[in-house]
Amino acid sequence: MITGRLILGDQLHPGHSWYQRVDPSVRYFLIEAHDEQTYAPQHRQKMLGFLAAMRRFAAWLESKGHAVTYVPIGAGVRDLASYVAKAQKDGRVHQWEMQEPDEYRLDAALRPLMAQVVSSEHFMTERHHVAAFFAGKKTYLMESFYRDQRKKTGILMDGEQPHGGSWNYDAENRKPWPAKQPIPSAWTFSHDLRALDAELDEVGLPKWGRSAAEAFPWPLDRTEALEVWNFFIEHLLPSFGPYQDALVDDAPFLYHARISFALNTKMLTPLELLESVESAYRAERVSLSSAEGFIRQVMGWREYVRGIYWAQMPEYATLNALAHRQAMPDWFYTGKTKMRCVSQAIHQSLQHSYAHHIQRLMVTGNIALLLGLDPDSVDAWYLGIYLDAIEWVEMPNTRGMSQFADGGILGSKPYVSSGAYIHKMSNHCRGCAYSVQDKDGPNSCPFNALYWEFHHRHRERLAQNPRIGMVYRTWDRFTPERQHALLERAAWLHEHVEEL
Ligand code: FAD
Ligand code: SF4
DSSP, rough: OOOEEEOOTTTOOTTTTGGSSOOTTEEEEOOOOOOHTTTTTOHHHHHHHHHHHHHHHHHHHHHHEEEEEEEGGGGGOOOOOHHHHHHHHSOSSSSSEOOOOOSSHHHHHHHHGSSSOOOOSSOSSOOHOOOOOOOOOOOOOOOOOOOOOOOEEETTTTEEGGGOOOSOGGGGGGOOSSSSSOOOOOOOOOOOOOOHHHHHHHHOOOOSSSOOOOGGGOOSSSHHHHHHHHHHHIIHHHHHHTTTTTTTTTTSTTTTOOHHHHHHHHHHHHHHHHHHHHHHHHHSSHHOOOOHHHHHIIIIIHHHHHHHHHHTGGGGGOTTTTTTOOOTTTTHHOOOOOOOHHHHHHHHHHSSSSHHHHIIIIIIHHHHHHBOOOHHHHHHHHHHHOOOOEEEEEEEEIIIIIIIITSSSSSSSSOOOHHHHHHBBBSSGGGOOSSSSSSSSBBBBBHHHHHHHHHHHHHHHHHTTTTTHHHHHHHHHOOHHHHHHHHHHHHHHTTGGGGG
16 A cells, blocks of 8 residues: 655745655655746756756655656656656555645646645745735735744744844845956856756757756755855845846846745745845844845745745736737847847747846836736746746746736835836946936937836826825826826837837
8 A cells, every 4th residue: 555745846945844754655756747848938048057966856766765767858757746646546646645735736736636745944934824915805915924923933033123223135136237346156056957858858848048957057956945045144145235126138047046946946945045144144144134134035925925826826827907908029039139138038038948037027027018018928928937936936936026017906006117227227228228317318228218117007007005195196297298208209119029
């Protein structure tokens, strides 16, 4: 009588209680199902990263004496649910168990086939905690959730009060990029994944983005993830807070941790990262503002978006509050656009399967929202291109935070800006084919006219929002000629979206 325990590609958590003892009646199954590679147009580095890390994890389990069945991509398994059902029908597995899947679609497909579903022992809050925390409220305010988490964990707290007297040090963070500032090279690896890449070719999986198979740079197990993490704490965290929102030509990683893939596949736990950041602060190795800035991202935003996902799915995946329907231009897939900021963000995403938060939000997300792209296509793009993209974290960030398609459940206003914001935070504009100073001329920065036209177009919905009132007061002070020129330029941009 064999109990089959299914391990998903984002459940590579060596500290899970399942693995603390070897049980002869248990066999672990890791399955490289075809559908898991094709449910969105996936970057080749994302496919390689997940599969190579799964293979490592299986080898680690075997080295600890556990029985493992590993099904490689070439075996032709289409989907996980059919495999699970068939193995039970054939009598190879008497009953199935799994850890809570983090994606709605897998939870719906697999849970009915399981005798038992246990916690993944990764997150700091239970799946439905956010829904319960905000029960009866119309909007979910991240700040109140975050403060509650700080109190519960005691991290950066002095009794009931936030350490240092403030919950938030944004005023000291988020500085524009200074002209000269050294950026350490990222901590990378050189894994040879050419054989795996060839296996993916053999089964006909599409290639999008640079595979980097000859020297794959991302961590594939916990030991390597800890190397990336320790490098961040030592060399990057001190400048993380101040330059969290900076955008810099040819600097894809800046002071960001590059830890999201390792964290989302559960090689690392959020709590251990937070404790490590607090220790670095207490040892006076980093400022309070940098430490709090990082802790807010992981303890606050990450847990909060997961809670929103589970509170709102499956309806969340269909929301399109602004009724945006524009097809995604090809340059999202090729990077071939004259807008330097956008081209830099997309090219580096194709190159590294990575962009940092402010590129995702204020460059690619911003232009997608201003152009009115269909949120389904925007979701699919983000889900496919980034190595760290798993729907529970990708979708609330994309459909909610970035595209306002949820009508304000997650963010209180749309994250849009004109070129002025990008100019302030980056050094992209000086090398751009467009002029950021020009507001409505034929060579004007597209973000400028589109910003005003976006607000004009959505006036009925947005004008009542007290956080946006100022924008409308400014627009109303423009002369009719100026308004007309901005709307004309925006109309041209919408009509020629492929040429931007
Ligand atoms: P750092 O900037 O060093 O931040 C440290 C950690 O904080 C991250 O690793 C991440 O775990 C956490 N974090 C920071 N911001 C967020 C956030 N808004 N939501 C959740 N966690 C956060 N993150 C993903 O992990 N997967 C995604 O698919 C994803 N899609 C996104 C789509 C859009 C449109 C936007 C605006 C953001 C998205 N994010 C996503 C959040 C964030 O951009 C990435 O977590 C971050 O860029 C990963 O790089 P890093 O590890 O260097 O992060
Ligand atoms: Fe981006 Fe506009 Fe600056 Fe060009 S001018 S880099 S499009 S913000």
